[in-house]
Amino acid sequence: MALKHAGIETELREVSLKDKPPAMLRVSSKQTVPVLVTPDGTIIDESVDIMFWALQKSDDNEWLEQKERSARLIEKNDFEFKPWLDNYKYSIGHTEHPKSYYRGKASKFLENLNHRLSNHRYLIDQQIRVADIAIFPFVRQFAFVDKVWFDEAPYPNLKIWLDYWLKSELFNSVMRKHPIWQESS
Ligand SMILES: N[C@@H](CCC(=O)N[C@@H](CS)C(=O)NCC(=O)O)C(=O)O
Structure with a gap:
């Protein structure tokens, strides 16, 4: 929701937690979803951090106030x-x-x-x-x-x-x- 709200285009890869793809295992040692790979290759593997990252890029409605x-x-x-x-x-x-x-x-x-x-x-x-x-x-x-x-x-x-x-x-x-x-x- 934060990514969408911030208007950030993402490539979404739906994974099965019972059969995690090697591409996910390679980027995330934590192996939980969600995990975001940013354009500069930074890995963000906590959903709340993904939200903050997205809103720091674009936050027209001031969701990050307070x-x-x-x-x-x-x-x-x-x-x-x-x-x-x-x-x-x-x-x-x-x-x-x-x-x-x-x-x-x-x-x-x-x-x-x-x-x-x-x-x-x-x-x-x-x-x-x-x-x-x-x-x-x-x-x-x-x-x-x-x-x-x-x-x-x-x-x-x-x-x-x-x-x-x-x-x-x-x-x-x-x-x-x-x-x-x-x-x-
Ligand atoms: N605090 C983490 C929790 C992540 C988490 O535990 N996600 C679950 C799914 S909701 C998961 O990926 N579990 C790993 C598994 O079941 O193998 C976050 O908000 O990103």
Whole structure:
């Protein structure tokens, strides 16, 4: 979304994580997606760094304003919310705690987001900032684990915000399925 928003043309190579192509293994020791190879050959293998790189090139709508505040919230998302989300999402097979336990833990962050959104339209202030697009995909994941539960959860502002992103032209223009890239293609 950040690359598209910044108008940066990219060659997109869809990979199967079960069968990573040698071209990916050659450039990325970390072997996770996404990984971006910039025109000067720099490898960026953290999605948030790709976002910052793209927006530093072009940021007409000032998504990088309030950068420190965005970065702090993204950190909370990545290190506090995301682990609980993963447990909630993949709890089938976890016998340690019921699904509702992980959902309860993850919900603390959602309460924080919902509260923020009662003060302003977006997560940081009245404008879209990088935190909004960094965090939206994870809230989306959470919502769709159990959509019936989420639809009844007491997060009215968060639901409006999520719905805005789900319907956005930007999200829908990048969320397309692509065939797996082949070395020979
Ligand atoms: N913090 C990293 C996480 C990257 C990550 O873990 N990506 C997963 C897919 S969502 C992955 O590539 N896993 C490697 C694998 O499954 O082999 C980022 O945001 O770029």
